[in-house]
Amino acid sequence: xxxxxxxxxxxxxxxxxxxxxxxxxxxxxxxxxxxxxxxxxxxxxxxxxxxxxxxxxxxxxxxxxxxxxxxxxxxxxxxxxxxxxxxxxxxxxxxxxxxxxxxxxxxxxxxxxxxxxxxxxxxxxxxxxxxxxxxxxxxxxxxxxxxxxxxxxxxxxxxxxxxxxxxxxxxxxxxxxxxxxxxxxxxxxxxxxxxxxxxxxxxxxxxxxxxx
Amino acid sequence: xxxxxxxxxxxxxxxxxxxxxxxxxxxxxxxxxxxxxxxxxxxxxxxxxxxxxxxxxxxxxxxxxxxxxxxxxxxxxxxxxxxxxxxxxxxxxxxxxxxxxxxxxxxxxxxxxxxxxxxxxxxxxxxxxxxxxxxxxxxxxxxxxxxxxxxxxxxxxxxxxxxxxxxxxxxxxxxxxxxxxxxxxxxxxxxxxxxxxxxxxxxxxxxxxxxxxxxxxxxxxxxxxxxxxxxxxxxxxxxxxxxxxxxxxxxxxxxxxxxxxxxxxxxxxxxxxxxxxxxxxxxxxxxxxxxxxxxxxxxxxxxxxxxxxxxxxxxxxxxxxxxxxxxxxxxxxxxxxxxxxxxxxxxxxxxxxxxxxxxxxxxxxxxxxxxxxxxxxxxxxxxxxxxxxxxxxxxxxxxxxxxxxxxxxxxxxxxxxxxxxxxxxxxxxxxxxxxxxxxxxxxxxxxxxxxxxxxxxxxxxxxxxxxxxxxxxxxxxxxxxxxxxxxxxxxxxxxxxxxxxxxxxxxxxxxxxxxxxxxxxxxxxxxxxxxxxxxxxxxxxxxxxxxxxxxxxx
Numbered sequence: 196x197x198x199x200x201x202x203x204x205x206x207x208x209x210x211x212x213x214x215x216x217x218x219x220x221x222x223x224x225x226x227x228x229x230x231x232x233x234x235x236x237x238x239x240x241x242x243x244x245x246x247x248x249x250x251x252x253x254x255x256x257x258x259x260x261x262x263x264x265x266x267x268x269x270x271x272x273x274x275x276x277x278x279x280x281x282x283x284x285x286x287x288x289x290x291x292x293x294x295x296x297x298x299x300x301x302x303x304x305x306x307x308x309x310x311x312x313x314x315x316x317x318x319x320x321x322x323x324x325x326x327x328x329x330x331x332x333x334x335x336x337x338x339x340x341x342x343x344x345x346x347x348x349x350x351x352x353x354x355x356x357x358x359x360x361x362x363x364x365x366x367x368x369x370x371x372x373x374x375x376x377x378x379x380x381x382x383x384x385x386x387x388x389x390x391x392x393x394x395x396x397x398x399x400x401x402x403x404x405x406x407x
Numbered sequence: 408x409x410x411x412x413x414x415x416x417x418x419x420x421x422x423x424x425x426x427x428x429x430x431x432x433x434x435x436x437x438x439x440x441x442x443x444x445x446x447x448x449x450x451x452x453x454x455x456x457x458x459x460x461x462x463x464x465x466x467x468x469x470x471x472x473x474x475x476x477x478x479x480x481x482x483x484x485x486x487x488x489x490x491x492x493x494x495x496x497x498x499x500x501x502x503x504x505x506x507x508x509x510x511x512x513x514x515x516x517x518x519x520x521x522x523x524x525x526x527x528x529x530x531x532x533x534x535x536x537x538x539x540x541x542x543x544x545x546x547x548x549x550x551x552x553x554x555x556x557x558x559x560x561x562x563x564x565x566x567x568x569x570x571x572x573x574x575x576x577x578x579x580x581x582x583x584x585x586x587x588x589x590x591x592x593x594x595x596x597x598x599x600x601x602x603x604x605x606x607x608x609x610x611x612x613x614x615x616x617x618x619x620x621x622x623x624x625x626x627x628x629x630x631x632x633x634x635x636x637x638x639x640x641x642x643x644x645x646x647x648x649x650x651x652x653x654x655x656x657x658x659x660x661x662x663x664x665x666x667x668x669x670x671x672x673x674x675x676x677x678x679x680x681x682x683x684x685x686x687x688x689x690x691x692x693x694x695x696x697x698x699x700x701x702x703x704x705x706x707x708x709x710x711x712x713x714x715x716x717x718x719x720x721x722x723x724x725x726x727x728x729x730x731x732x733x734x735x736x737x738x739x740x741x742x743x744x745x746x747x748x749x750x751x752x753x754x755x756x757x758x759x760x761x762x763x764x765x766x767x768x769x770x771x772x773x774x775x776x777x778x779x780x781x782x783x784x785x786x787x788x789x790x791x792x793x794x795x796x797x798x799x800x801x802x803x804x805x806x807x808x809x810x811x812x813x814x815x816x817x818x819x820x821x822x823x824x825x826x827x828x829x830x831x832x833x834x835x836x837x838x839x840x841x842x843x844x845x846x847x848x849x850x851x852x853x854x855x856x857x858x859x860x861x862x863x864x865x866x867x868x869x870x871x872x873x874x875x876x877x878x879x880x881x882x883x884x885x886x887x888x889x890x891x892x893x894x895x896x897x898x899x900x901x902x903x904x905x906x907x908x909x910x911x912x913x914x915x916x917x918x919x920x921x922x923x924x925x926x927x928x929x930x931x932x933x934x935x936x937x938x939x940x941x942x943x944x945x946x947x948x949x950x951x952x953x954x955x956x957x958x959x960x961x
Contacts, residue, residue: 284957
């Protein structure tokens with residue numbers, strides 16, 4: 196289970212802004228660092244298959260040996276987390292988790308209960324997501340992604356809106372689960388502490404190694 | 408599939424207008440095989456030009472249309488310039504917003520009842536101030552200059568333009584511009600007019616054109632408040648269109664083309680005036696006059712205008728309601744001697760029939776419009792298609808509906824509910840689309856990305872994420888469409904061919920009768936139906952999502 200970005204280049208109006216050639220093994224994290232506006236989020240948009248038309252993509256994205264480059268977003272099985280939790284406001288906590296869980300899974304309620312317990316949210320399934328704390332919502336968002344059984348995890352500054360104490364906790368929570376499931380992770384961030392906690396290679400959008 | 412939706416919606420907007428216009432060109436030159444005339448001639452034009460009332464009718468259309476538009480625009484800009492960013496402004500917008508769902512005809516009836524010689528204003532002033540012991544013989548409503556008509560249009564168009572300005576303000580950086588102007592020592596109104604108004608006007612130009620075209624060619628409001636001998640050109644065209652002598656349809660068609668030409672001509676002049684005002688305005692803005700003294704006059708004037716419009720419509724509607732229950736009501740008593748259900752119970756079975764037809768047509772047209780709007784938005788409609796949306800709102804109804812009615816007649820579908828529903832759809836669709844477009848685009852696309860990352864395909868993202876998250880906007884768009892359909896007079900009358908009628912055609916048909924109690928009943932129903940739908944549309948999402956705080960705002 197690995198994610199390979201093969202000679203990936205993203206250009207806008209002919210100017211190359213992102214250039215990466217990397218392989219991320221199971222449970223590994225590739226951190227992409229840079230200031231805002233450098234193209235980090237564009238890289239993630241390209242990986243999920245939602246690159247705006249103004250950009251041109253070259254190279255290939257391989258996941259577990261399959262070429263993802265031309266697939267639609269929902270066919271790629273790459274889960275994504277943003278700095279906002281983006282829980283669906285019209286669904287309960289359990290409803291959000293159920294949205295992530297594939298159809299045809301037996302004992303849905305049991306699976307959702309176990310996920311809630313893993314996130315320290317026991318018996319909160321019926322709650323309105325708007326009534327949870329920021330940390331709780333972030334954990335629900337992660338569990339929702341994990342229940343969808345992604346083959347890779349993409350993180351777009353996922354900790355930047357949490358306050359300092361919570362941030363360290365949440366980093367630990369996310370990276371531990373990604374490692375346990377053997378997921379390759381791409382993290383884009385402008386926060387060195389995020390990249391340090393991730394523990395993997397750290398590069399700029401043009402693929403150069405970044406010293407922390 | 409999605410593209411197909413876009414083209415279906417655009418076709419639905421443009422085709423009936425173009426077909427309708429094509430359908431008046433033939434008859435306007437004496438050609439209509441269905442009526443046994445298959446030679447071209449200028450006879451219809453000679454008949455129109457030979458009509459002695461033509462000059463006055465044309466003048467009335469132009470003057471009332473331009474006056475109503477100019478006054479509405481000026482008052483709207485004044486209200487916003489004088490009060491934007493204050494608590495009073497919130498109150499003003501909240502008080503005027505409900506007037507949008509009100510059909511033009513109901514507002515016009517209310518105003519007519521209020522200002523008539525036997526209305527509440529005259530009663531309130533009599534006999535102590537006026538000396539009148541009985542209603543004076545004054546032509547206030549239906550005055551030959553069309554001033555009552557202008558007033559009736561202004562009370563409806565100011566809320567509409569106000570809403571358009573409110574929608575445009577976020578894109579104009581108005582609060583910061585106003586702050587800069589104020590800190591440079593400008594008065595509130597002058598600073599706003601010099602720094603914000605040009606940007607706002609550029610955004611509301613199309614709605615202003617729609618108001619101008621509508622005001623010049625409106626039929627129902629003119630039947631209720633407008634002059635009668637001669638009436639405005641649009642009313643005269645309708646008279647010829649519905650004349651028992653089918654031969655009059657030829658001159659109706661010629662006059663419809665004349666009406667179209669008039670509207671296009673005035674729109675062109677308006678555009679030239681815009682350029683002139685812009686040129687003068689640049690000098691004015693660069694001239695540096697701070698206009699500090701003006702606020703003392705203009706701010707109360709703006710508040711007074713908003714209050715006056717709210718009161719006029721509010722009291723007018725209350726008057727309709729009281730008249731519908733009134734027994735004996737002598738002048739100058741402010742309240743009837745007795746109240747009774749007599750008129751209501753007498754109309755009950757007719758009301759039920761008409762309400763059923765009205766609701767059925769409105770539900771159908773709005774449902775289809777909503778589906779097409781979603782399909783068009785999903786296909787990414789914007790840019791050129793957005794201005795095409797305004798086509799049925801800018802080409803006057805009276806110019807192309809006669810042609811459409813002729814087609815319906817030839818096809819044998821006139822007088823069916825389906826045909827009326829189709830005709831309503833032409834006008835419902837633009838409003839539903841406009842109501843839905845902004846919230847649709849404001850939706851956070853990352854929610855769709857997250858859902859796709861969870862394995863949800865485009866259909867599931869639409870049905871299980873985007874539409875539920877937009878429940879409130881969908882409900883509002885539905886209510887807007889429903890109100891638009893209920894308010895349609897001309898399409899119902901011309902395509903319904905007298906065999907399909909709604910509460911609106913019934914109410915307007917009573918205008919000339921002078922029977923206040925009967926008019927009261929039908930106008931109250933006409934105003935209550937869209938308001939009830941609006942109330943449901945606002946309450947339903949709050950009820951469905953009462954346990955979801957995230958769904959309460961926006």
